[in-house]
Amino acid sequence: MRVIAGKYRGRTLASFEEIGVRPTSDRVKESLFGILSPVIVGARVLDLFAGSGNLGIESLSRGASFVRFNDNSKAAIALVKKNLAFVKGEHYEIGQADFRSCLSLPDRYDIIFIDPPYASDVAKEALALAGDRLSDGGIVVLENEGESLVVPGLECYDSRSYGRTKLHFYRGTP
Numbered sequence: 001m002r003v004i005a006g007k008y009r010g011r012t013l014a015s016f017e018e019i020g021v022r023p024t025s026d027r028v029k030e031s032l033f034g035i036l037s038p039v040i041v042g043a044r045v046l047d048l049f050a051g052s053g054n055l056g057i058e059s060l061s062r063g064a065s066f067v068r069f070n071d072n073s074k075a076a077i078a079l080v081k082k083n084l085a086f087v088k089g090e091h092y093e094i095g096q097a098d099f100r101s102c103l104s105l106p107d108r109y110d111i112i113f114i115d116p117p118y119a120s121d122v123a124k125e126a127l128a129l130a131g132d133r134l135s136d137g138g139i140v141v142l143e144n145e146g147e148s149l150v151v152p153g154l155e156c157y158d159s160r161s162y163g164r165t166k167l168h169f170y171r172g173t174p
Helices: 026-040 054-061 074-086 099-103 123-133
Strands: 044-047 066-071 092-096 109-114 134-144 154-162 165-172
Touching: 026 054, 026 109, 026 134, 026 154, 026 165, 044 054, 054 066, 054 074, 054 109, 066 074, 066 099, 074 092, 099 123, 109 123, 123 134, 123 154, 123 165
Parallel strands: 044 066, 044 109, 066 092, 109 134
Antiparallel strands: 134 165, 154 165
């Protein structure tokens, strides 16, 4: 796993060695950030289920102005901190909290990444709560194995499939 583009391009990121923990692959990440390229520079980003910090670090590398890394796992937070060791002069915060607690903070974001463990059943609830944390014109990206989810206040305007991995893009509805 590596940083694909931007000022930290080519940097290798540490990942979990545990079975069942799957960071977003480089192939999917490259496509995702190609789609987000018009809005990433200067964006405020929330990497809600941060894991290794892969998506948030890629965001900083490509010009995001701020990233909040959040995960409820102590091991994940330690890995995020390890992976941020080479990042200098960037604006970010790291929080170890349940996704509900993180999304109860008053902050607003231009991009929110929701990539919960595939086996969990929290994606729909996280997506619904994330809609209240979006800035005007903000985007929520849900990564899962299934179809897009329907939640009040958000519209899925695009979905992409990369084998088992699916990316769904949401924006607020008026």
